[in-house]
Amino acid sequence: QGSDTLLEVNNIEVIYNHVILVLKGVSLKVPKGGITSLLGGNGAGKTTTLKAISGLLRSERGEITKGSISYRGERLTGEDPAAQVKAGIIQVMEGRHCFEHLTVEENLLTGAYTRRDGRGATEADLQMVYDYFPRLKERRKSQAGYTSGGEQQMVAIGRALMSRPETILLDEPSMGLAPQLVEQIFGIVKRLNEEQGVTFLLAEQNTNVALRFAHYGYILESGRIVMDGPAAELRENPDVKEFYLGMS
Numbered sequence: 001q002g003s004d005t006l007l008e009v010n011n012i013e014v015i016y017n018h019v020i021l022v023l024k025g026v027s028l029k030v031p032k033g034g035i036t037s038l039l040g041g042n043g044a045g046k047t048t049t050l051k052a053i054s055g056l057l058r059s060e061r062g063e064i065t066k067g068s069i070s071y072r073g074e075r076l077t078g079e080d081p082a083a084q085v086k087a088g089i090i091q092v093m094e095g096r097h098c099f100e101h102l103t104v105e106e107n108l109l110t111g112a113y114t115r116r117d118g119r120g121a122t123e124a125d126l127q128m129v130y131d132y133f134p135r136l137k138e139r140r141k142s143q144a145g146y147t148s149g150g151e152q153q154m155v156a157i158g159r160a161l162m163s164r165p166e167t168i169l170l171d172e173p174s175m176g177l178a179p180q181l182v183e184q185i186f187g188i189v190k191r192l193n194e195e196q197g198v199t200f201l202l203a204e205q206n207t208n209v210a211l212r213f214a215h216y217g218y219i220l221e222s223g224r225i226v227m228d229g230p231a232a233e234l235r236e237n238p239d240v241k242e243f244y245l246g247m248s
């Protein structure tokens with residue numbers, strides 16, 4: 001990975017509730033304009049890594065006890081999610097988390113709350129989100145709680161886009177979705193990356209799809225990075241094939 005590193009996680013250790021050591025020295029680099037994937041099974045520490053970056057650990061009684069995280073060369077404290085959003089990083093949480101009683105469009109508009117550039121810009125971004133997710137335009141007046149899992153994932157990504165992020169931390173976008181929808185969501189992630197220049201760090205258990213769409217991958221096992229490389233190389237690696245792609 002080149003010198004244009006946007007986000008750098010340097011040997012972090014994370015502990016929950018003062019006792020449970022979950023990340024045991026995780027390091028990774030996210031280049032500007034790339035799609036980087038963080039792979040690994042259930043409980044490997046993917047979500048914890050994303051939360052350490054976005055500042056969402058504290059509300060879970062989690063703490064970074066060692067190492068550091070920097071963004072554009074400046075150190076992030078990891079304690080204040082609003083500061084990270086201001087810096088340009090936003091996390092899309094696993095499980096989607098819509099406001100169920102608001103409409104699809106109201107949900108999207110909540111994503112623009114940190115913006116100070118007026119209604120015109122917000123309106124333009126709403127149109128941009130609808131261009132990428134035509135389905136959301138059709139459903140814009142529907143109560144979010146009554147939309148499908150795939151539509152809620154689209155709402156979650158769309159809402160993140162409304163803050164005009166430079167970097168999106170995307171947690172398990174494939175979770176609970178039919179294969180065809182997973183392809184659709186990843187296809188849109190790829191377009192957002194290529195056309196809007198959004199940088200992605202995405203956590204996925206679905207190694208197969210993640211390595212087809214990402215440029216680079218890190219594999220996490222029990223809180224440690226055990227392997228990393230360009231996605232095309234990882235796809236051909238015998239260990240990755242055997243243990244993560246299920247086709248030895």
Ligand code: ATP
Nearest residue numbers: 016020022040041042043044045046047048049060
């Ligand atoms: P998943 O796909 O299940 O989310 P993951 O790779 O994202 O897996 P994490 O959610 O980061 O893994 O969890 C890593 C470990 O930390 C797990 O053993 C989990 O039980 C533990 N853990 C996660 N959140 C907390 C918490 N708030 N308090 C205590 N332990 C936690």
